[in-house]
Amino acid sequence: MDRFALRVWAAAAVTVATLVAAALPARAQISAQDLSDRVGIDQRLNDLVPLDASFVDEKGKAVKIGDYLGNKKPILLVLIYYKCPSLCNRILNATLEAIQPIKYTVGKEFDIVCVSIDPRETPDVANRKKQSYVRSYGREGSANGWHFLTGTESEIQRLAAATGYRYAYDPKFDIYAHGAGIMLVTPEGHLAQYFLGIEYSPRDLELAITQASEERIGSLVDDIILYCFIWDPSTGKYSLQILRVVQLGAILTVLVLGIGIVRMVRKEKRNPMLPPGPRTDDPSGEKKNA
Template sequence: MPDGEPSSLLQSAKQDGTPVAGVDEKLGTIIPEGIMLRDEAGNLVDARSLMTVPTLVAPVYYSCPTVCNMLQSSIARVLPALNMKAGTEYRVLSVSFDELDTPELASHKKKNYLAAVGGDYPPDGWRFLTADLPNVQRFMDAIGFRFTRQGRDFVHPVVLVAVSPEGRITRYLYGNGFLPFDVTMALHEAAEEKVGLSLRRAVSYCFTYDPKGRKYVFDVMKVAGVVILFGAGVLLFVLLRGGRRRN
């Protein structure tokens, strides 16, 4: 299974014309209420009721032999580096798109991944959910996630979806490896109800992650270097232009 790629670029089309797997980005769209999922204990919950804080949604299936495990392992690695309180300042939802997955299997996966996170990570910070087929389809359609069953397995993209406390989709994070900065920025954008900014990469260049303080600090030296290079370029342009005029 390849890593997830931006909207409509994951491509595993069948010859019979059925839809390919991929992501149709729905930035700014609000996930509707009334999509019912089952939690690890088998209780029915409205998906939106779990999105009261900035939320990262991981569409997976729990029997996936490869990339779903890689995706969730990457989440487990990055969570300890977030300078935010799980369950109160953000939440992660692993949502299975396999209607055959059970709450018992979800509970087993939760124990494994919370152990991988380590420390005293609150159970409410990362929920593992299942659903019947109609609700699977409604939820995955709501976030623009398309997948195709192939026997017992699936062809599917690999992506995290950031959702605001109002249920608004604010960013898509592709692939199965994430930097703490990217996840932190996605959660802060969601907290402010901001739909993904195109300047994110430029902004991230100006910050450096401090592992001791577990936060991002403004990198003065890096930005100063850019300013100096820009200034030198402007000066060179002025000098060359002045020389041409004299000639």
């Protein structure tokens, strides 16, 4: 590696170090908050959901998670709460956008089971939320396959623990901090696939429904989106964690520079610079006789 390449690499290292150092105070402030560490989604593929977990549907009827399984149809499991001021609606809207263009219909090839993580919510609240989304979905018969449940704190926690869904109540803002994502469960009750974040690919979802209906388990998905998306208890909102964004950007910068340097060195080895030719004039400016 020549001197120029070394200078470029050194400059990149200094830049990265400066950016990370500048972001350290933000990280220290966030890591001091307990809620941030208690919120997230751990993918537990192939684990069995508690089929006997008891809830109440939007009509006030006592039901169990297993009631929606065993009929050769997978379910899309969505843990949210219905009076959530922001993120839950984005998750539901993203779910709606993902299921609208696919060939499968809610209530026919698969069901959707939404479960509130707030034990204070009632079937009446759940029913209003259901009517809104069933109307927006617009496919005939979908009301029979889209369920909005409420339940006790113990049953909610039981289901959440089994699915790797970690959440926490923030009494300061009277809000639940939680991860962003939905889960696909096979007809026999096994966790088949996770979709993380607030945007889900219709194509991937359709394929996952096909596989889950055959009791096939998917693979772990990249949680890079959630890596930067955290709950900030100082504001009661979700926000980007600046240090993590800087870290990711720094890593990408170093990788790009590294690839560029390697290519440059290889090019120099293939096309070495020729040494300078002999001088034809005298430094003194006087011409020499041949």
